[in-house]
Amino acid sequence: MKDLIKNLKGDKVIWSFVALLALFSFMPVFSASSNLAYLGHGTGNTLGYLLKHLAHICIGFLIIYLVHRVPYHYFRAISKIGLPVVWVLLAYTLIKGTVIAGANASRWIQIPFVGITFQTSTLASLMLFIYVARYLSKTREEPVDFKESLKELWAPVFMTLILILPANFSTTALIFAMVIMLVFIGKYPVKYIGVIIGTGVVALTFFVLIGKAFPDSRFFSRVGTWSSRIENYTTDKPDEDDYQIEKAKIAIASGKLYGLGPGKSVQKNFLPQSSSDFIFAIIVEEYGLVGGFLVLGLYLLLLFRFVIAAHKATTLFGKLLVVGLGFPMIFQAMINMAVAVELLPVTGQTLPLISSGGSSIWMTCFALGIIISVTKKEDEIIQEQQDAAKREEALQKIIDRELAGEKAENSEDDYSIEEKNENPMKAVFGK
Template identity: 60%
Template sequence: MKEILSHLKGDKLIWAMVFLLALFSFMPVYSASTNLVYTVGAGSSTFGYLIKHFTHLTIGLIMMYFTHKIPYQRFRVISVLAIFVVVILLVFTAFQGNTIGGANANRWIYIPFVNVGFQPSSIASVVLLVYVAQYLASIRDTVVDFKESLIWLWLPVFVITGLILPANLSTAALIFMMVCMLVFVGKYPFKYLLRIGGISIAMAGLFFLTAKAFPSMMPNRVDTWISRIDRFTATDEEDADLYQVENAQIAIATGSVFGLGPGKSVQKNFLPQSSSDFIYAIIVEEYGLLGGLAVLSVYLFLFFRFVRAAHKAPTLFGKLLVVGLGFYIIFQAMINMGVAVSLLPTTGQTLPLISSGGTSIWMTCVSLGIIISVTKKEEEIREEERIRMEREDALQALIDRSLLEKEQEIMAEGGNPMDAVRNK
C-alpha cells in the first residue's frame, strides 16, 4: 500500500475523496441498473452495467493518474491547441451527432468499428476553462484591450457555448457561468464583463426567439426547455408534467432518515434517469437522509480542499485552474442534488464520480488530475524548501563543529579561544 501511495503525489485528501466517491458509486449504480434492464429493456443483465461502470471508472482513474504527472504549466499550450480540435468536434456533432435516450438530449459522437461514444461537450468544458485560465494569466501585467479580448477570450467562449446550447442548454449555461466567475476572479476589468453580460443576454434572447419562430431548426429542444421550466414554476400541478420530479420526491420521502437499505429502492423502476440525472434521489431512498448528507459532505469537503489549493497555488494560472475546474465539479454536483430535491428545474447534469456515464466520468477525472498537478507543484516547492533548510542546517552544524575543533586546538596550544572566533 505504501508503494502505491508513494506514486500518488499532490493533495492526498483529494485522492481519498475521489476513491471514496468512486467506491460508493457502485452500489447505487448497480441498484438503479435494474430499471434499465427490466423496465426499459436496455441490456441483458445488471451485472453488465456494473462491469461497464467499473470500466469507465478504471479508465477515468488511469487518466487522472497520468494527468497529475504532467506539470500543470504545460496545459497552457495544450489548451490553445485543443480549443481548435474541440470546435471541430462540436461542429461535427451539431450535424452528425446522435441523441441517446431522447430524454437526456445529450449529443454523442461514435467512433467507428469499436462502437464507443463520447460527448464533445464534456471535453469542451474542460478545455475551455483551461484556455480561459491561461489567457487571464497571460494578461495579468498588461492593460486589457476590450476589442482584443473579444477575439482571444470571448470569441472561443461564445462559439463553444453556442455550439453546445442547442443540444444541452444546462451545460452551456453552466460553462458560461463558470467562465464569468473565472474572469471575475482573474481580475478581468469589471466594466468589460458588464458589456459581455449585455451582449450575452441579447444573443441569448435572439437565439430563443429564432428557435421559437423556427422550431424545425431544433426539433423538440425548445419544447423541452419550456416544459422543464413550466414543471418547475407550475402552480397547477394537474397541468404540469411532474412525472420525474414527483417520483424523485417520493423516493426522498420514502427514504426517511435511515433509508430502505442498499438495492431496495422502489422508485428506481419509475425514474427514467435513475442511474444518472436522478441518482441522488435513489441514494436518499436507499441510504436515507444520513446517506444523502454524507454524500453532500464529501463534495463540500472537496470544495474546501479546492479553496485551500487555490489559495496555496504558486502561480496565478494554478489558482485559476483550481477555481475553474474544481468549482465546476462542485457546482455540477450541487445542481444534480438540487434537481433531485426539487430546488432546481430538471437540467440533465450528472453527479460527478457517482452517476453512470463515460465521458462525464473521464473529464471529471482529468479535471481532478490537473488540480492535483497544481497541488503537486505546491508539494514540490515545500519539499525543495525542506531540503534547502536541511542543507543549511547541515552546513551550519559543520561550521560549528569546525569552530569547536579549532577552539580546542588553540586551547591545547595555550592560546586564546577567541582567536578561533575571530578567524571564523
Template identity: 60%
Template sequence: MSTSKGLTDFLKSIKGDRMLWSVAALLAIFSFIPVYSASSNLAYLNGASGSTFAYLVKHFIHLVLGFSILYATHKIPYHYFRGLSIILLPIVIVLLIVTLLQGTTMQGANASRWIQVPIVNFSFQTSTLASVVLLIYVARYLSKIKDTEYTFKETILPLWVPVFLVVGLILPANLSTAAIIFFIVLILTFVGGYTMKYTGAIVGIGMLSLVLFGLTAKAFPDLFPNRVDTWISRIETFTQDEQTKEQYQVEKAKIAIATGGITGNGIGKSVQRNFLPQSSSDFIYAIIVEEMGMVGGIGVILAYLFMLYRIAIIVTKSETAYGRLLVIAAGIPIIFQAFVNIAVAVEFLPVTGQTLPLVGSGGTSIWMTCLSLGIVISVSANNEVRSIAEAKEKEREDNQAIENPLEVLSETI
C-alpha cells in the same frame, strides 16, 4: 511479496493532495451501491432478465478508465496545459459542430450532445470535453493579461469569441452545460481581475443572444429540430407545473426522498428506481436518499463540500495566478455540477441532465471529472514540490545557523 512491493511503489508514485485523492476514491467506491441498485429497472427494460451485473461491470470499467486518466494527468506539470488548451480548442469546436450535425439519442435522452464513433461503436459527449478545454484556455488568457493594461476591444477576439462560440454550439442541445460554462467563465474573470465593466457588457450581450436564440427557435421550429424544444419545455414545466415527462421524473424523485426518512429503507430496497428512467444517472441522488435516508444524502453533500475545501486549499497554496485560475477552472465545475444534480432532485432547479460526479453512471462524465481532478492535483503536486524545496532551504539555513551561532547572534543584535 512482489505484489505488495508493487502496490507500495504505486502508492508512493501518487503525488499531490492525498485528501482530494481519498475523497474521490471514496465517492467512486460508494457509487457501486446506488448504481447497482438503480440499474435494476434498466436491466428489465433492456431485456437482461433482471440482471444488473452487466451495468455494474460497465460502471467499473468507466471508473478504472477514469482513474487511469486522473493518474496520468496528475503526472503532467500543470504549466503544460497552457499549450494544450490552445491546441485542443479548435479541435473541440470542430467536434461540437460535428456533434450538432450527427447527434443521436441515447436511452431516450436529448440527442444533440453525443457523437458516435462508428469504427469502435463508441459514443462520447463532446460538450464535457469542450468545457474543460475552454475553461483551461480562459484561465491561461486571464493569467496572461492579469498585470497588463488592456481594452475591451483587445480581449474580444482572443477571449470572448472562443467562449461564445463554444457556448453557442453547446446551447441548442444542452442549456444547463452551456449555462454552467458561462457562469464559471464569469467566476474566472472576477477572480482573474478582469474589469467588471467589461464583464457587465458581456453578460448583457449573453442575455440578449439567449433571448434572440429563443425567439428564433420559436419562430422557425424547423431551424433547430428536436434540439431546443427539450430545454424550453423543461423551463415551462418548472414555472407552470405542467404534467410532463420531466415533471413525472421530479415527482418520483421527491417521493423517493420523502420516503427515505432519516436512515432510509435499506440498500437495494428502493421502489422509485422502477419508475425513474434515469435513476442511475440524473436522479441517482434521490435513490441514495430513499435507500440510505437523510444520513446518506447529507454524507454525499459533505463529501463534495470537503472536496471544495481541498480545492480551496490548493488555490490558496498556488503561488502563480495561472495555477490559482487553473484550479478554479477545473475544480469548481465538479462541485457546481454536483449541487445542480442535487437541486434538480429536490425540484429547486428544472431538469438539466447533469449527473452526480463520480457517483452517477456515464462514461464521459466520469472521465472528464477525473481529467479535471487530475489537473487540480497536478497543481497541488507542484505546490508540494515547492514546499519541499522551501523546507530543504529552511533546513539548510538552520544548519548554517547552528554551525555559526556567533554570526547569527551578531546579526540579531
C-alpha cells in the same frame, strides 16, 4: 499497493475524497440500474452495468494518474491547440445527431469500431476553462484592452457556447456562469463583465425567439423542450419531467432519516434516469437523509480542499486552473441534487463520480488530474525532475555505449582490411 500509493503525488486529501466518492458510487449504480436491465434484456440482472461502471471508474483513475504526472503548465499550449479541435468535434456532434435508445441525443457522438458514446461538451468545457485561465494569467500584469479581449478571450468563449447551446442549454448556462466567475476572480474589469453578461442574455433571447419562430428546424428543436421544462417548473401542468420529479420526491420522502437499505429502493423501477440524472433521489431513498447529507458533505469538503489548493498554488495560472476546473465540478453536483428535490428545473446534469456514464466520469477525472498536478509540492517536483534527469542520463549512457561499440567494430574491420592488403596470402589462407 504501497509502491502505487508512493507514486501518487499532489494533495492526498483530494485523492482520498475522490476515492471515497468513487467507492460509494458502486452500490447506488448497482441498485439503480435495475430498470435499465429490465428494459435492455428483461432479466433485471444489473451485474453487467456494475462491471461497466467499474471499468469506467478504473479508466478514470488511470486518467487521473497519468495526467497528474504531467506538469500543469504544459496545458497552456494544449488549450490553445485543443480549442479549435473541440470546435470541429462540437460541430460534427451537432450535425450528426446521434440517436440513443430511440431518442435524439445530439450532444453525443459514437466513436467508430468501439461502440462508445462520447459527450463532446464535457471536453469542450474543460478546454475552455484552461484557455480562459491561460488568457487571464497572461494579461494580469497589463491593463485590459476590451477590444483586444473581445478577439482573444470572448470570441473563443462565445464560439464554444454557440456550438453547445442548440443541444444542451443547461451545460451552456453552467459553462457561461463559470467563465464569468473565473474572469471575476482573475480581476477582469467588472464593467466589461456587465457588458458581456448583457450581450449573452440578448443573444440567448434572440436564439429562443428564432427557435419559437421556426419550431420544426432541427437546429432549434430543443427550444421547445427548454420552454416546457421552465413552464412545468413554474406551473402544475403535467409533463414527462413532472413525472420524473414526482417519482424523485416520492423516493426522497420514502427514505426518511436512515433509508430503506442498500438495494431496497422502489422508485428506481419507475425513474427513467435513476442511475444518472436522478441517482441522488435513489441514494436518499436507500440511505436516508444521513446518506444524502454524507454525499453533500463530501462535495463540500472537496470544494473546501479546492479553495486551499488554489490558495497554495505558486502561480496565477495554477490558481485559476484549480478554480476553473474544480468549482464547476461542485456546482454541477449541487445542480444535480437541487433538481432531485425540485429546487431547479430538470437539467440533465449528472452527479460527478457517482452517476453512471463514461465520458462524464473520464472528463471529471481529467480535470482532477490537472488539479492534483497543480497541488504537487516543490520537493515532489524536484524529485520528478531528478528522476527524469537520471533516466535521461541512463539513456545517454546506453547510446554512448552503443556508439562506442560500433566505433570499435568499425576500427577492427578497418584494421583487418589493411592487414589483408599488406599480406595477400593471409587474406586467402587465413594464416
